[in-house]
Amino acid sequence: MKGKILGNVGLRMSRADNVVTAINDVDAGTAIEYNGDEIELRESVPFGHKIALAKLRPGDEVLKYGEIIGQATEHIEPGEWVHTHNCKSTRGRGDIEDETEET
Amino acid sequence: MIVDRVTSGMTTFAGFDRPSGPAGVRNYVAVLPLSVAASAVADAIADRAGENVHSTPHQMGTDPPKPAREQIERTLAGIGTNPNVGATLVVELGTESMDSDAVADTIAAADRPVEVINIRECGGTSASVEAGVETAERLWGGIASLKRTEQDASELVFGVECGGSDATSGIASNPVVGAACDRLVEDGGTASFSETPEFIGAEHILADRCQDDDLAERLLERVEFRESAAQLMGVDLRGAQPSPGNQEGGLTTIEEKSLGAIVKGGTTPIRGLVDYAESLPVGEGLVLMDTPGYDIESVVGKVAGGAQVIAFTTGRGSTTGNPIAPVIKVTGNPETAELLSSNMDIDVSTVLDGEPIASVGDRVYDLLLNVASGQRTAAERRRLEEFAINELQPNELAQLTENA
Amino acid sequence: MSSATDNRSVDPSELTFVGYRRNDAAIGVRNNVLVMPSVICSHIVADRIADTTENAVSVPHDHGCGQIGSDHEQTERTMINLSQNPNVAGTTVVGLGCEHLQSDDLAATIAEQDRPVCETEIQAAGGSEACIQEGSEATTELAETAAASERSENVLSELVVGVVSSDVDPSTRDVTDPLVGDLVTSLIEAGGHVIVTGTERLAAHSDTVGRRADDDQAAAALKAVADRSTARPGNVRNIAHRAADLPLDSLTRAWGDASVDEVIQYGEQAAVAQGLTLVDAPSRFEEAATALATAGASVIIHVTADGIPTGHPVVPVLKITGDRETASALATDIDIDARTADVDDVIRRLAAVAGGDRTAAERHGLTKFAISRIGPSL
Numbered sequence: 078m079k080g081k082i083l084g085n086v087g088l089r090m091s092r093a094d095n096v097v098t099a100i101n102d103v104d105a106g107t108a109i110e111y112n113g114d115e116i117e118l119r120e121s122v123p124f125g126h127k128i129a130l131a132k133l134r135p136g137d138e139v140l141k142y143g144e145i146i147g148q149a150t151e152h153i154e155p156g157e158w159v160h161t162h163n164c165k166s167t168r169g170r171g172d173i174e175d176e177t178e179e180t
Numbered sequence: 181m182i183v184d185r186v187t188s189g190m191t192t193f194a195g196f197d198r199p200s201g202p203a204g205v206r207n208y209v210a211v212l213p214l215s216v217a218a219s220a221v222a223d224a225i226a227d228r229a230g231e232n233v234h235s236t237p238h239q240m241g242t243d244p245p246k247p248a249r250e251q252i253e254r255t256l257a258g259i260g261t262n263p264n265v266g267a268t269l270v271v272e273l274g275t276e277s278m279d280s281d282a283v284a285d286t287i288a289a290a291d292r293p294v295e296v297i298n299i300r301e302c303g304g305t306s307a308s309v310e311a312g313v314e315t316a317e318r319l320w321g322g323i324a325s326l327k328r329t330e331q332d333a334s335e336l337v338f339g340v341e342c343g344g345s346d347a348t349s350g351i352a353s354n355p356v357v358g359a360a361c362d363r364l365v366e367d368g369g370t371a372s373f374s375e376t377p378e379f380i381g382a383e384h385i386l387a388d389r390c391q392d393d394d395l396a397e398r399l400l401e402r403v404e405f406r407e408s409a410a411q412l413m414g415v416d417l418r419g420a421q422p423s424p425g426n427q428e429g430g431l432t433t434i435e436e437k438s439l440g441a442i443v444k445g446g447t448t449p450i451r452g453l454v455d456y457a458e459s460l461p462v463g464e465g466l467v468l469m470d471t472p473g474y475d476i477e478s479v480v481g482k483v484a485g486g487a488q489v490i491a492f493t494t495g496r497g498s499t500t501g502n503p504i505a506p507v508i509k510v511t512g513n514p515e516t517a518e519l520l521s522s523n524m525d526i527d528v529s530t531v532l533d534g535e536p537i538a539s540v541g542d543r544v545y546d547l548l549l550n551v552a553s554g555q556r557t558a559a560e561r562r563r564l565e566e567f568a569i570n571e572l573q574p575n576e577l578a579q580l581t582e583n584a
Numbered sequence: 585m586s587s588a589t590d591n592r593s594v595d596p597s598e599l600t601f602v603g604y605r606r607n608d609a610a611i612g613v614r615n616n617v618l619v620m621p622s623v624i625c626s627h628i629v630a631d632r633i634a635d636t637t638e639n640a641v642s643v644p645h646d647h648g649c650g651q652i653g654s655d656h657e658q659t660e661r662t663m664i665n666l667s668q669n670p671n672v673a674g675t676t677v678v679g680l681g682c683e684h685l686q687s688d689d690l691a692a693t694i695a696e697q698d699r700p701v702c703e704t705e706i707q708a709a710g711g712s713e714a715c716i717q718e719g720s721e722a723t724t725e726l727a728e729t730a731a732a733s734e735r736s737e738n739v740l741s742e743l744v745v746g747v748v749s750s751d752v753d754p755s756t757r758d759v760t761d762p763l764v765g766d767l768v769t770s771l772i773e774a775g776g777h778v779i780v781t782g783t784e785r786l787a788a789h790s791d792t793v794g795r796r797a798d799d800d801q802a803a804a805a806l807k808a809v810a811d812r813s814t815a816r817p818g819n820v821r822n823i824a825h826r827a828a829d830l831p832l833d834s835l836t837r838a839w840g841d842a843s844v845d846e847v848i849q850y851g852e853q854a855a856v857a858q859g860l861t862l863v864d865a866p867s868r869f870e871e872a873a874t875a876l877a878t879a880g881a882s883v884i885i886h887v888t889a890d891g892i893p894t895g896h897p898v899v900p901v902l903k904i905t906g907d908r909e910t911a912s913a914l915a916t917d918i919d920i921d922a923r924t925a926d927v928d929d930v931i932r933r934l935a936a937v938a939g940g941d942r943t944a945a946e947r948h949g950l951t952k953f954a955i956s957r958i959g960p961s962l
Contacts, residue, residue: 080351088351098347098430100532125347125430125495142350146381146436159432166433168380168407216870217892220950239646239954241868242890243822275890277822300910304917305893305948344682377962409960421962423649425682472961474649476624496682497707500625522711562712564628568646573960
């Protein structure tokens with residue numbers, strides 16, 4: 078398949094990505110090797126969900142498939158679960174006035 | 181089941197010749213209600229007229245505004261001219277502003293038998309159901325003896341859809357269906373995907389693959405139009421995109437969903453973009469259709485455009501089908517493959533274990549050819565045949581006139 | 585044409601019928617278990633479940649997916665209140681699993697209203713066949729409980745009657761609406777509750793529509809509905825165009841003489857127990873009938889010059905026409921010919937249907953269920 082599996086548990090689709098996708102339910106404490114470092118999962122992450130590879134600050138881009146999939150809304154440490162609680166879309170926001178669209 | 185690549189060097193399937201246009205993979209009589217007022221009668225006719233008579237129930241009104249009316253007529257005529265339909269019965273109440281003759285004429289122009297039943301002229305519900313069953317049975321009699329013969333794969337228009345997506349959709353099921361699309365395009369056929377809101381976040385990738393700048397521009401305009409639908413409603417598109425099931429399955433944003441969704445069309449250049457239910461060109465490679473993300477309407481749009489077979493990827497386990505085209509359910513989620521095995525057609529979760537996409541894609545392509553040749557899908561076996569027509573709403577109509 | 589002041593031989597407060605008393609004192613005239621798909625993707629499973637159970641009806645629809653904001657809320661509200669219609673003895677909610685309108689949440693909300701409810705979901709059950717099995721078992725249990733529903737004799741004026749006029753054709757305006765309007769007046773005078781609809785026709789009359797209400801709040805609500813009607817889906821626009829050239833009184837003749845006591849949203853339940861309720865819904869029959877059913881109507885009178893013959897799964901529909909061609913062409917689908925009937929005839933027919941007589945639509949059994957949408961599919 079496209080992409081590379083890190084630590085037997087996380088599928089990274091592109092080298093530019095700062096998240097991997099769990100290909101199993103992964104327990105907290107599991108280690109993923111990344112760039113010569115070991116990232117330890119800070120919490121359990123369900124199958125199909127994302128794990129941060131890098132430290133992210135609010136406003137930082139979250140990258141998967143080599144593309145922007147959203148923005149961090151909180152500080153995120155490597156090994157943390159990344160989902161709707163700390164990552165938001167920048168598109169389709171009809172509820173926000175004065176939104177700048179990039180199309 | 182004939183899949184013969186060896187003798188002629190061409191890829192083939194066993195299909196039904198039609199008087200004009202490409203071959204069909206099924207041989208049905210379609211019963212099409214002109215409006216919601218005729219829909220229940222159309223269903224009753226199809227229920228009683230035998231298993232090869234299929235109705236397309238819908239909720240379109242009797243007197244829609246002109247652009248909405250045109251879209252409805254185009255969709256119905258498109259269904260009647262789909263290669264899988266050998267003959268059509270149109271059912272109307274008789275007071276609709278929709279033109280049953282226009283629909284029938286389009287179908288007749290494609291050299292297909294078509295008749296119209298008017299509920300008022302028949303004398304009411306019971307009488308029209310009776311007359312309709314008689315007519316449908318007669319129409320079936322006229323096409324029942326058609327046999328499958330060897331057809332070139334280039335006659336196939338393959339529609340692909342994703343629904344009930346989760347993270348496995350972008351990683352496993354969509355890429356392998358995309359690989360199958362690439363195979364079909366290589367063999368001279370047409371592949372089509374749609375669901376325009378699920379281009380949001382990935383449209384730049386698609387635009388780059390358009391065969392010319394005009395096409396790229398049109399594509400981006402369509403995406404913008406769909407995205408602005410959220411603005412129209414004054415809401416956050418995230419309420420619908422991604423859906424709760426998508427989110428439970430790991431998809432966080434529409435961008436993530438879209439990036440995973442667009443790979444279901446494969447890697448070939450994009451050759452065209454058509455409107456909802458507009459005819460898809462045969463033998464033309466990868467062509468997009470502008471539809472909502474709403475699956476049932478989206479599949480119907482492609483079938484009305486002429487798609488004979490649909491592949492539908494699903495992570496969570498959508499079980500829907502279509503009355504006119506076989507829908508192949510493809511899942512890359514191993515749990516879904518097991519739990520919903522009776523509603524799935526192929527488990528491609530082996531991709532997660534390392535099986536190469538090309539190899540799994542080949543299996544999907546083989547399955548496509550077998551289904552085209554008569555193998556029934558899970559949805560067909562269970563007669564799960566959902567149908568809905570996209571209805572243009574006043575704010576969409578207003579936008580159309582603004583942009584006109 | 586009889587007027588409201590004529591002496592009647594039939595007084596709605598004297599005729600009686602035997603109905604089903606629900607735990608909130610609402611009175612139903614049918615006793616069915618409702619099999620309710622939360623989304624289009626589960627509607628065939630819902631249909632099959634209903635088919636296998638006596639006295640179960642399904643309400644297949646095209647929604648629940650690709651809807652956000654007010655559309656999602658409207659679908660949700662409609663389903664919740666439909667489960668409380670007086671004709672419904674219990675509900676089985678059928679979901680797929682990934683849709684926005686989640687079946688378990690819907691079932692929980694219905695349970696909070698103290699109505700018997702069960703729930704099943706295709707993805708959780710392990711497929712469509714398993715879900716049909718599970719759903720059929722649950723529905724059968726609900727139907728068994730329903731069979732023991734309390735029955736009581738009630739005066740006709742305790743019947744909640746819904747009225748929809750689905751066109752503004754000459755025969756409707758000149759013949760049928762006046763007859764139905766007189767009926768409505770008669771029912772309300774006898775202490776009854778009538779629910780009316782077809783609000784897109786008010787769009788051009790927002791300045792004068794307030795006079796159909798005695799109280800300021802209702803008058804303001806009427807005006808607001810008329811103002812909103814300019815942005816509505818589908819074919820309602822054409823009725824609104826025609827209605828712009830017709831006088832308000834003619835457009836609302838089927839509502840009778842009484843003033844409007846309350847105006848409710850599409851999918852909402854009526855709050856008053858007597859008088860005249862207006863529900864904001866288009867005149868398009870299938871969608872209007874659903875709005876009347878969720879508002880609490882247990883019988884619907886459908887004025888139709890076209891002769892739209894379909895019934896509604898939850899509520900018996902009496903078809904009434906004043907159009908000569910329709911009365912003749914669709915004689916077996918029409919219940920009342922307004923050219924020859926009078927108010928007494930309609931009252932007696934209502935009582936008979938309330939007591940169990942089948943309407944023309946119930947005899948052929950073909951129904952259609954639809955919910956109005958507000959915005960585009962996504």
